[in-house]
Each structure stands twice: as structure tokens, then as C-alpha cells.
Amino acid sequence: MMFWDGNMGAWGYILMVVSFILFWGAIIAAIVVFARSMSVNNRRDGGGAHSTGSAEQLLAERFARGEIDETEYSARLAALRRARGA
Template identity: 65%
Template structure:
């Protein structure tokens, strides 16, 4: 006859905590990987097959620098032409 007092013992509690941490770690890792893959899916690919975030953000940054006076008009148009020529 087995005597069991209903206690898991120390190793039972250690196993329970370890499985809890592993379970939630796997869930969080899966969510992070899903979010990264979704964000990577928003990249556009150019003719060379490399991913780029598009020129929209770069054009906005260039326009902001021009508005702040960091670039003059000739530099702004030259850089804008380079950005638009790449897509």
C-alpha cells in the first residue's frame, strides 16, 4: 500500500514552477516572433530582392530637415531624386 499524504514535495513544486515559466516563455516568444514576422512582411522588395522600408519615411525625414533649414533647396532636390530613382 502506498502512503501518500497529498503533498507534492519540493521537487513537485520545482517542476510546477519550471513548467509554468517554460509555458509562458513559449507563449511570449511565439507572440514576439509573430509580431516580427508581420512587421517584416511590410517591407517592399526592390529589383535586387533586398528589402527596404520604402521611400515614404525617408522622404518625410528629408522634408523635415529641409523645413528646419538643415538642407538647401539644391541639396533637397538632389537627395529627393536619388531616393525616387531607387524605387
């Protein structure tokens, strides 16, 4: 025998709304995490197939961002060009 008249009360409605928000938030977060992990994997996979020309481009980008100074840029660029010539 049920002693419930079908009225959830205020706490029932609050719990329903909170669980609805948490459920869809978890679904959306899982999709975002999956999409980001796929894009990171694509960037990593593509990095191994590049030639020395793109290595020089990457070095130039690091220099432009200020991650390395001019002397380090010149030294690494010379090392890349020596390795390509050998």
C-alpha cells in the same frame, strides 16, 4: 510498487510553478515573434509597389528625422524628379 505518497514537497511545487511560467512564456514569446515578423514582411512587401511620389515622401521623412542633411535631400530629390521625367 510505488513509494510515493502523492506529496511533491516544496521542490516539486517550485519546479511545477517554474515550468508553468516557462511554458506559457515560450508560447507568448512565439506569438509575439510571429506577429512582428508578419508586420515586417507586410512593410517590406508594400514598399516595392510605391510610386515616385511615395519615394519623395520617404525622402522627406528621412530629412525630417535628421538622417540626411539639406544638400543631400535636395540632390536626391532632384535625382528622383529627373528619373520620373525620363
